[in-house]
Amino acid sequence: MSARVSPREEAGALVLAVAGELDANSAPELLAEILPQITAERPTRLDLARVGFVSSAGLRALLLAYRRARLLGARITLTGIQPDVEFVMAATGFLDLFDIEERPPAPQRPAAPPPREGGRP
Amino acid sequence: MSDRVQDRIDAYPTHRIGGYGVRAGRPFPYGATLVPGGVNFSVYSSSATAMRLVLFRRGAEEPMAELEFPPEFRIGSVHSMVVFGLDHEEIEYGFRAFGPYDPVRGHRFDSGRVLLDPYARLVSGRDRWRGGLDPSAAYPYRARLMLDDFDWGGDRPPRIPAEDLVVYELHVRGYTRHPSAGVRAPGTFAGLREKIPYLRDLGINCVELLPVFEFDEYDNVHHSPGTGEPLHNYWGYNTVGFFAPKAGYAATGALGMQADELKTLVKALHAAGIEVILDVVFNHTAEGDERGPTISFRGLDNKTYYMLTPEGRYYNFSGTGNTVNCNHPTVRDFVVTCLRHWVAEYHIDGFRFDLAAILGRAEDGTPLPNPPLLEQLAHDPVLRDCKLIAEAWDAAGLYEVGSFPDYGRWAEWNGKFRDTVRRFIKGDPGVTGELATRIAGSPDLYLGRGCAASVNFVTSHDGFTLNDLVSYNDKHNHANGEDNADGERDNASWNCGVEGPAAAADVRRLRLSQMKNALVLLLTSQGVPMLLAGDEFGRTQQGNNNAYCQDNEISWTDWRLAEENAELLRFTRHLIAFRHAHPVLRGTDHPSGADTAGSGLPDVSWHGSRAWRQDFAADSRLLAVLWCGRHARGGRARDRHVYVLANAHWEGHDIELPELPGGQRWRLVADTAELPPHDIAEPGRERLPPDPRRYRVRPRSAVIFIEETEKGQTAMFNASLTISSGTALIELTGELDASTAPAFHEKIEDAVGSGVARLELLAGKLSYISSAGLRSLLFAQQKMGEGGTIALIGAPGTVVHTIRMAGLDRSIQVVDA
Known part of the structure; x- marks a missing residue:
């Protein structure tokens, strides 16, 4: 499954809503789609409310996009991170590397992150 | 990766095998490495x-493809191949090796098995604890490809001098698995990261993790006698993948x-000033003996990786079935590459080598006088700053405590320290003289190697916990499914009158005192102290002294005990802080017994119930040691005198306190016979004893005194911050060293956070600055940035000298008071 990006305006900010799964397959496309839309002129929010799974490569792609945007002088934040994704980002330290808006409340101690669809039980 | 295909002129396939474009690979590095457009696979077999x-x-x-390495892709004994167009997150790989099955000649090839890459950096199959594939599956442990980029940011390994460490041995799972861990x-690693504030409060500055290399927790043949359920291999001394967490x-x-x-955990521990030592098991593998599973090494190159008898059977110096052939050049290379990997990729600060005596054996098992592996590790450029600690014995009777080939680098778990302290505190006769030797850093074993060659401990994962040491005379390992036949018989333990949990208040009080006595001896001795996690609040394994197989409440740290035994926890915390505050307890070299600093006192002196009269007679159970503060760090640091008394006798004694050359008085830091808060004083609140010349030492107790300072109180390090009109003032008192630098850093952060342009350090009461302290000043400089200024005001001559020597006076204004 791949990820889609839909842009929208919200109070002077560009919101890039990502939907789907972020992994080694979808990450390069995602990067290619996101980067040209980011400018230094207005703040950008990456809305991850409809991202249910981010793999190791997916997290790296997100961080690369985020940092390239910063390099361009753009203000960029993440928003809408789902609890399962947030759990993984916290455990692996990625969460500390982003500017996060609306950090979701910590879920009640999931025993482990959910298995990926179609993966091993 | 596709956008980088152009990066190399050879990034295209030359052959097609099994539906994949491939070309000849590179033999190094071994294992699987991401390269432009593909993956380089490389594997050794002679x-x-x-x-x-x-x-x-x-x-x-079932495999999706099998690609045979063409003969022209082999260089020497190494098969290598680049495979293009793989989805690196979605594949797992292994090797199938063809060759003779001829055990007498050392060959045990089995082409029916898919073999794990010995260099696999990620291993799946046991992705979740006690989950995953059936171990009887054709290929239960699977290598995966790893993205090895990681943002270490400004990570700086603490590089704490070994003698300044307080090591804390813990099991990653057991430490936070209990629901009470909260x-x-x-x-998990992430769970342990949540406990960092606790570790900082406790004051330890190094965690030693029981094995974290991939292992199989199902690797155990025994069953619980209670439930009949299979037992586990909870400790993990049965490595499957040496390069994989x-x-x-x-x-x-x-x-x-x-x-x-794991990297995030290490980074966070470093940021908290805590080093990470890994317990590594290179003496054997999870493949066992002839009857064990063929997982990796046996099927790739049995003859190279294992020590074999002339009949082609496995030597068993490890007690677990096989013995890794550590001094074979190829295996040496494997071990060195593996450790470099952990240091370079994971920023690990040191290693404790399980059954390290085996690493000094030749291919036929003979102990070598000059073992190449140990020498190589000692001199390896990447490992230069790593702590190397040997468990200097093995399961076949080679006991090298004090004689491990050290090359000026290796430290040892000092099993004799453990045995002596245990025997002394339980009241055995004839131990006092040896105890003095152990307290002095075991010069009988380590003279010339420095005090830090001795890693002192009373308890470790292997044996009783501290609570159980004072609660059980005998081991109670029935739950291990071997009729209590496993585990060490001779524990030098004493139950204080009742076997197991006791309701009687006097028994409980005595046990508490005995635990404190052991901690006092451990934390005031020369050498590197190591605590077993949870001992600071009385963790129990219910008398089990070999809980390797107990993945349950027997092993898991029950955090409710931290409240229940808050008294012991408070005592341990203050005792650790006391050690950090007193360099005289953390000598680099062994004491000489002479006055080399012209202080009027020898660096160390031994006393009995009468001052200056040591009593090492067989029936003596009382020992006192006076550490002269002017000799701290060979006279390079200034400290106060410290007097430690240990009475293992069941009767009290009136003792005479030694008079000090300058007439200073003694103040009471700790007395384990006292109830809190007088069992140990808050720093700076040490009381005067009722009589300045004598003290009543009660039965089975330990007492610490400290020399009073001129101002009448003892001073620890303190940094206090005030901010006014663009200037931050930090007043420094005491010693700025590795243990106290974090407190200083916090103040700097606060000061810089307030946006000041000038930082003034009032250093009139700063008695000492170590290299870690100098780094703190550099840290302050970085934080202040270009525009800021830093002034050091009124520092004593010795501190100014240190700063000038380091060249820091060029960027920091050194101002007289």
Whole structure:
């Protein structure tokens, strides 16, 4: 499954809503789609409310996009991170590397992150 | 990766094998490495007649492809191949090796097995603790490809001088698995990260983790006699993948992100000033003996990796079935590469080598006078700053405590310290003289190697916990399914009158005192103290002294005890802080017994119930030691005198306190016979004893005194911050060293956070600055940035000298008061 990006305006900010799964397959496309839309002129929010799974490569792609945007002088934040994704980002330290808006409340101690669809039980 | 295909002129396939574009690979590095457009696979076998790369879709039972390495892809004994167009997150791989099955000649090839890459950086199959594939599956442990980029930011390994360490040995899962741990990710690297504030409060500055290389927790043949359920291999001294972090220890292991999670833990520990030592097991593998499973080494190159008898059977110096052939050049290379990997990729600060005596044996098992592996590790450029600690014995009777080939680098677990302290505190006769030797850093064993060659401990994972040491005369290992036949018989333990849990208040009080006595001896001795996690609040294993197989409440740290035994926890915390505050207890070299600093006192002196009269007679159970503060760090540091008394006798004694050359008085730091808060004083609140010349030492107790300072109080390090009109003032008192630098850093952060342009350090009461302290000043400089200024005001001559020597006076204004 791949990820889609839909842009929208919200109070002077560009919101890039990502939907789907972020992994080694979808990450390069995602990067290619996101980067040209980011400018230094207005703040950008990456809305991850409809991202249910981010793999190791997916997290790296997100961080690369985020940092390239910063390099361009753009203000960029993440928003809408789902609890399962947030759990993984916290455990692996990625969460500390982003500017996060609306950090979701910590879920009640999931025993482990959910298995990926179609993966091993 | 596709956008980088152009980066190399050879990034295109030359052959097609099994439906994949491939070309000849590079022999190094071994294992699987991401290269432009593909993956380089490289595997060693000196005797295989053919080799295949076996590719799986993640989790699939059957391989999706098998690619035989063409003969022209082999260089020497190394088969290597680049495979293009693989989805690196979705594949798992292994090798199938063809060759003779001829055990007498050392060959045990089995082309029916898919073999794990010895250099696999990620291993799946046991992604979750006690989950995953059936171990009887054709290929239960699977290598995966790893993205090894990680943002270490400004990570700086603490590089704490070994003698300044307080080591804390813990099991990653057991430490936070119990519900009482109250962490979000119980039993994982992430869970341990949540406990960092606790570790900082406790004051330890190094964690030593029981094995975290991939192992199989199902590797145990025994069953619980109670439930009949299979027991586990909870400790993990049965390595499957030496380059891979244990996936089941990561909350994100099922997603293959265990490396990121462990690195994040290490980075956070470093930021808290805590080093990370790994317990590593290179003496044997999980493949066992002739009857064991063929997982990796046996099927790739049995003859190279294992010590074999002339009949081709396995030597068993490890007590677990096989013995790694550590001094074979290829295996040496494997071990060195592996340790470099952990240091370079994971920023690990040191290693404790399980059954390290084996690492000094030749291919036929003979102990070598000059073992090449140990020498190589001692001189390796990447490992230069790593702590190397040997468990200097093995399971076949080679006992090298004090004689381990050290090359000026190796430290040892000092088993004799453990045995002597245990025997002394339980009241055995004839131990006092040896105890003095142990307290002095065991010069009988380590003279010339420095005090830090001695890693002192009273308890470790292997044996009783501290609470059980004073609660059980005998081991109670029935739950291990071997009729209590396993585990050490001679524990030098004493139950204080009742076997097991006791309701009687006097028994409980005595046990508490005995635990404190052991901690006093451990934390005031020369050498590197190591605590077993949970001992600071009385963790129990219910008398089990070999809980390797107990993945349950027997082993898990019950954090409710931290409240229940708050008294012991407070005592331990203050005692650790006391050690950090007193360099005289943390000598680099062994004491000489002479006055080399012209202080009027020898660096160390031994006393009995009468001052200056040591009593090492067989029936003596009282020992006192006076550490002269002017001799701290060979006279390079200034400290106060410290007097430690230990009475293991069941009767009290009136003792005479030694008079000090300058007439200073003694103040009372700790007395384990007292109730809190007088069992140990808050720093700076040490009381005067009722009589300045005599003290009543009660039965089975330990007492610490400290020389009073001129101002009438003892001073610890303190940094206090005030901010006014663009200037931050930090007043420094005491010693600025590795242990106190974090407190200083906090103040700097606060000061800089307030946006001041000038930082003034009032240093009139700063008595000492170590190299870690100098780094703190550099840290302050970085934080202040270009525009800021830093002034050091009124520092004593010795401190100014140190700063000038380091060249820091060019950027920091050194101002007289």
